[in-house]
Amino acid sequence: MNRTITIAAALGLLLAAGMARGSIAPAGAGRAQPSAEVSEATLQLKQAFTDVGNGDDKKAAPELDRVIAAPSFDQLPAELRFQTLNVAAVIAFQDKQYAKAHRLAIRATGFDQATGAAWTARLFAALYAGDNPDAGRCVEALARQWPQQLDDIRPQGIAQSHYALRIAHEDDVDRAMLNALFDANWQAEYSDYDTLWRDLALLEIEHNENKHAAMVAQRIRSADAALSMRIDKRFDPITRGQPQAFDVDHLLEAQIQAARAQIRAHPDQLRPVVRLRDLLIEKGRNAEVLAVSDAAVAHAERGDGNKTYTDFSEAYNWVLNQRSLALAHDGRWDDAVREMTRAAKRPEGGGVNVSQSINLAGLFTDLDQPDKAAAAVVEPGEMSPYGNMQLQYVKLQIAIEKNDTGAIARHMAYLQQHRTDDIATWERALLRHGDLDAAAALLIQRLNAPDWRSGALVEMQQHYVHIEQTPIMKTMDQRWNAVTARPDVQAALAKVGRVERFDVVALAY
Template sequence: MRSIWFLVGLLLGAGAAQASITPQSPPQTISSDIAASLRGKLVQSAILARQGQLGAAAAMLDSIVNSDGFMLLPEPERYLALTLDGTIALENGRYDAAHGLLVQASHYDEADDAVWSARLRAAFVLYNYRDAALCVATLSRRWPGSMESVRSNAIYAIQRELAKHGNDAESLDMLQALFDLKWTDEDGEPSGLWRELARLLIDKGDLSRAKAVATRIRSARVALSMRVDKRFDPITQAAPQAFDVDRLMTAEIAEAQTRMKATPGLLEPRVHLINLLLSTREYGRALALADEAIEKVQGSQDAKPYLDFDEQYIWLLNARSDVLEGLGRWDEAAVQLARATRRPENGELNVSQAINLASLYDSLGRPDKALDAVAEVGPLSDFGRMQLEGVKLRAFLQNGDAAAAAKSVAYLREHRIDAIATWQNALLAQGDIDAAADVMVERLDNPRWRSDALVAAQEYADVPMTPVKQKIDALRQAMLKRPRVQAALAKVGRVERFRFAP
C-alpha cells in the first residue's frame, strides 16, 4: 500500500507549488477564499503527519473532507485529501472511517492499485465481502501485478462468504477476473474456485465458457465432487476422461512431489503432499516425509529452518497425527496433536489443533481429556465456534451431562447456517437419525450446500476406526438409507465408490 509519507510528500509538493505562484490580484469570490483556506489546512495536515502527529492530522483532514466547501478544491487535491485521510484511518484501526474514505477516493480518475488495495484491506477487516470481491476483481483486471500481495486464504474466505450468503453475481465477477488473470494459489490451480465458476456459468447458460474453466481443474477431490453432481453433467459426461479421479490424483501427487523438491526451504509443499498421500492411504510414505522434516527441525541450529515454519509447522504435526490415526495408532496420534496445541496459531492461542485433539479424544471415548483440550483456545471464526461446540457436545453426551449438552445443542441449532454439516453430525451424535436425514435432504436441496452433501454421501475406502467412530458411521449409513434421503440423492446426484480415504 502507498505509504503515508509518500502522500505527505505529494501534498507538501502541491502546497509549495501553490505558494510559488504570485497572485495577480486578491481573491474575488467567497468560494475562492474557502478553497484557499481548505488548501492551507490540507498542507498543514500534511505537515502534522510528517511530524508524526497522525491524530491531529486525521482530525484536520476529517474537517476538510466533511466541510461544505470540499468540492471547491481541485479534483487532485480532493483525491489526495481522501487518500491520506483514509490511509491514516486504516493504519490507526478506524476501519469504518477508512473504508468510507477509500471508497470515495477510488472513484477518482487518479485512483491507483494502492487505493484499491487499501480499500480491499478495510473491506475484509469489516467482513464486507461483497466490496472485497469488487476490489479483487478490479485489481485483477486493472493492476494484475498487485494481486501478488493478496494472500490466497483471503481469496478463499471471500468466496466462502459470498457463497454462504448467495452473492452469486459478486462471485461470478471476482472468479471470472481471477480466471482471466490465470491466478494460482500456493498449490497451483485453485480447482475449488474453478468448480464454483463453472457452476455459475452453467447456471447462466454459458456452457462453452464453463467447459473452458473446467479444463484447469487439477484436483481429484474437486473432480470427484463434480462427477457425482448432476449440475455438472454437461461437462463431466462430455469428457469423462478429464474427470478420472484416479488419474488426476496420480498426477496431483507427482506435481506436489516435484514442487516439494523444488522448494526445500518451505514446509507447505511437504504438508500438501502428505495430505494427498493420506487420501490414497500411503501412510508409510507420508509418515517418512513428516519424520524427515521433524528431524531436520530438531537437529537444526537454526530456530526456524523453514521459511514458513511459524505458519506451517503446526500443520505438519497435525498431518503426522492424521497419518498415525490412519495407521490405527490412535494414542500416538493424540500425543502428536497435543504437542501441536502447545504452539501458537497465527500468533494467538492455538485453535485448530486444539479442536482436532478434542475431536480425537471424543472418538477415543475420553470426554474429560476432550474438554481439557479446548478449555482455552484462541479467537474463533463462526465456523470454528461451531466445531468447538460440536466436540464439546460429544464430550458432554459421553459424560452424561445433559444440561451442558443442551446448551451446545442450542448454539449449534441457532447457528446451523455457519456449518450445516456440523449440525447434522451433532444430530447423529445424539442418535437422532430422522432429524439428521431431514438435514441431509435440506442440504441436497440447497444449491449452496449440495456439493459437500453429495461428497459426504459417497462410498470410500475402508480405514481404521475407533469404536466410537464405528458407532457414528453406522448411524450415518442408516441415515443415508432412509428413503427420502435416497430420493433426494437420486434427484440431484449419484453415489459411486472411490478408492480414496473418506
C-alpha cells in the first residue's frame, strides 16, 4: 500500500500546527487548583513530551497510554487532550500499530482544536488500518476545510480510497469525497486520475444531477476516460449533447503535448518520458517511442543514468519495457525480445524484477516459444492479487503450448477461483483455452455488471491503428471477434453501450 505522505512529514505537520513536544502551557490565572490526579497526569505528559522531543518515542508511548487510559484524562484541558491523542497516534503509527493509531486519531479529530495535520494523520492511519470509508471521510474533511493540505497527499492515495469505496459500493461516502475534491479544485498533475471525475459524473447522473455531472466532466483531460464515457449509455445524458468535449483524438493529442512539456520542465526525470511513450504507443507512433528514449538508453550504456536522472533506478526498466512494446507492434520481434530481456534483468523495487519477467515470458508465449517463456518466469515472494493473475495466465499459456493437461487444469482453476481480482485476465484465459461459450457468457456477465461494464465495453471497440501480430495473437483476435459477434452478446451490448471506431491501438489479446 502506498504511503500518502511520510510519517516524518505527518509529525512535522502536527508540530507546525502547534503541537507541544517539550512543554505544557501552565494553567491560566484565576483557574481552580487542579486535583491531585490531574496534576499527576500533567506531570506525566510533560515527561512524555520531553521524551518525544528527545527522540525517545518508545519510552513516551506507555507514558501517554497511561494518561489517556486514566479517568483524570477527561479533566485535562481540551487543547492538551488533543495534543496528547495526536502525538500518541503518530507514535503508534510509527510502531506499525495501525488500528491503535487510527482509534487515537479519530478521538483527536473530534476536538474543536483539530487541525488539517491531525486529519491527515487520521487519513494515513485509516488507509493502513484498511478503513476505506473513514479514509474517504478524511479526504472530504481536508478538501472542505484545509484544501491546501491536499498537496501533501499523493494522488494515488486519494485514488486508492476512491477505488476501494467503489468496490465496496460505499457510494454516499465516495460521492461526498469526490464532490469535496471537485469543489476544492483538486487536480492531479497528470490526467491518469481523471477516472475519478468520470466516476463522480456517473454518481451525479444516478442522482439525477445531470447539470452538475456535465460540469464535473469538463475537468476530464484523459482520452481513455472520455472514450469509456462515449461508449457507455449510462453517460448519454451528458455525452450525447456535447460530443466535442469527448473528442478522443483531440484529448489524446493534448495529453501528448502536455507530456512533452513535462519532459522539458523536468529534464532530470524519466517518468515524464515513460508517460509520453505510453501515449505515443496508444497512437501507434512507434518510431517516436524509440526516439524519445534514445537519450536515456545512451546514458544507461555510458553508465551515468543515475547521475542524469533522479528516478533512473525506478523508471528505466519501464523505458525498456515500452521500447520492447513499440518494437513488437512493428513486428520487430527479435529486437522486442532483446529490449524486454534487458528490462527483466534490472531490479524492480530493489528486488527481483517480476513485472518485466512476466512481460518477457508473455512475449515468448506470443511467439510460441514456451521453453524460453518458462525460463523467463521468476518465482517471486509476495505479489499483489493482480500480479498473481498475470503470472498464472502466463503459466497457463506455457502449459497450453506444451500440451501439459495437468498444468492447464491447475492454472485454469486458480484463475477461475481468483477471477474477481482481474476479470479481464480470466476472460483472456477462457479465450486462450478455447472455451468460447464460457467466454461469451462471461462477457455478457461483465456487460450486465456495473462494476465490470466499462472494461468490457472498452475491449469491444474497433480500432484504426494497425499493429503486427504473431499467429497466436491472430488466433486470439479471431476467437474474440467470434465471441463478440454472437447474437446474445450483441443483444447484451445494445442494452448498455455501443461500439465505435477509434484511432488508437486496440487491447492485445
